[in-house]
Amino acid sequence: xxxxxxxxxxxxxxxxxxxxxxxxxxxxxxxxxxxxxxxxxxxxxxxxxxxxxxxxxxxxxxxxxxxxxxxxxxxxxxxxxxxxxxxxxxxxxxxxxxxxxxxxxxxxxxxxxxxxxxxxxxxxxxxxxxxxxxxxxxxxxxxxxxxxxxxxxxxxxxxxxxxxxxxxxxxxxxxxxxxxxxxxxxxxxxxxxxxxxxxxxxxxxxxxxxxxxxxxxxxxxxxxxxxxxxxxxxxxxxxxxxxxxxxxxxxxxxxxxxxxxxxxxxxxxxxxxxxxxxxxxxxxxxxxxxxxxxxxxxxxxxxxxxxxxxxxxxxx
Numbered sequence: 001x002x003x004x005x006x007x008x009x010x011x012x013x014x015x016x017x018x019x020x021x022x023x024x025x026x027x028x029x030x031x032x033x034x035x036x037x038x039x040x041x042x043x044x045x046x047x048x049x050x051x052x053x054x055x056x057x058x059x060x061x062x063x064x065x066x067x068x069x070x071x072x073x074x075x076x077x078x079x080x081x082x083x084x085x086x087x088x089x090x091x092x093x094x095x096x097x098x099x100x101x102x103x104x105x106x107x108x109x110x111x112x113x114x115x116x117x118x119x120x121x122x123x124x125x126x127x128x129x130x131x132x133x134x135x136x137x138x139x140x141x142x143x144x145x146x147x148x149x150x151x152x153x154x155x156x157x158x159x160x161x162x163x164x165x166x167x168x169x170x171x172x173x174x175x176x177x178x179x180x181x182x183x184x185x186x187x188x189x190x191x192x193x194x195x196x197x198x199x200x201x202x203x204x205x206x207x208x209x210x211x212x213x214x215x216x217x218x219x220x221x222x223x224x225x226x227x228x229x230x231x232x233x234x235x236x237x238x239x240x241x242x243x244x245x246x247x248x249x250x251x252x253x254x255x256x257x258x259x260x261x262x263x264x265x266x267x268x269x270x271x272x273x274x275x276x277x278x279x280x281x282x283x284x285x286x287x288x289x290x291x292x293x294x295x296x297x298x299x300x301x302x303x304x305x306x307x308x309x310x311x312x313x314x315x316x
Contacts, residue, residue, distance in 0.1 A: 023093040024059040027052050027073055030101040039075040073098055077106035166191050173294050176275050183250065186221045190279050197291040198283045210269050213281040213292060214253060217271055222251065224312060230255065230269035239310040245297060248272045253310035256302065259284060266307065
């Protein structure tokens with residue numbers, strides 16, 4: 001049994017050592033020398049076949065039995081090419097570039113395409129040339145018939161923006177750019193009453209209270225009637241109330257409680273200007289003279305007494 005097994009291995013070993021190396025080459029077109037892709041390379045008398053890649057290269061990785069074989073190269077629209085190879089022990093099958101030519105029908109089709117491309121190119125060049133000539137002719141006609149004299153003038157200077165003394169004054173008080181104070185009528189009115197002393201029930205420049213002042217502002221600046229007292233202005237059905245300070249905008253009413261009293265009732269009203277500032281007539285000194293002045297809502301005294309803002313939505 002051992003001798004027989006050794007004999008079998010010896011035979012197999014001899015067969016393996018007798019195998020030839022791989023067979024590969026490249027297929028190109030005769031007329032253009034371009035690689036031919038997807039051509040079928042078949043070895044007659046065997047089941048071996050390969051296909052060329054995009055570079056025209058084909059490879060046989062399988063063992064080719066010893067002997068002489070006819071190899072065929074086929075592809076649609078190409079003339080089938082034949083050549084002979086010989087497979088021998090331990091020898092590389094070397095084949096130079098294989099050239100195949102197109103059929104007469106394919107050659108004729110290609111010539112027609114090339115002629116059509118050349119014709120289209122010539123027509124395009126002719127059309128461009130003709131269009132240039134037409135434009136040049138039109139330009140000459142316009143020079144004669146439609147000469148227009150164009151007068152170029154400098155851009156007029158922008159009008160100089162001027163601001164009033166009142167705007168400059170309140171831009172500093174408000175801590176905002178002067179050009180942001182566009183409601184000049186409002187600030188002229190405020191400046192006219194600025195410093196007038198506070199007087200409960202007062203309605204003149206001899207003395208004025210908070211609600212009378214807001215009523216005068218609305219009448220003079222906004223041409224609107226509002227109620228006489230802070231409480232009535234707050235309770236009016238025409239006052240749209242909101243508690244978020246960030247929603248305040250110029251002209252909104254501002255209601256406070258507990259000013260000058262320990263009551264939780266609405267006892268004070270002012271008018272919002274912007275940048276957390278509001279104008280009012282107040283009896284509270286806070287280190288300054290009482291009366292009509294501009295205060296800051298972020299001040300602890302006013303911030304903790306602020307109830308809500310009020311926007312007038314209609315007036316009788």
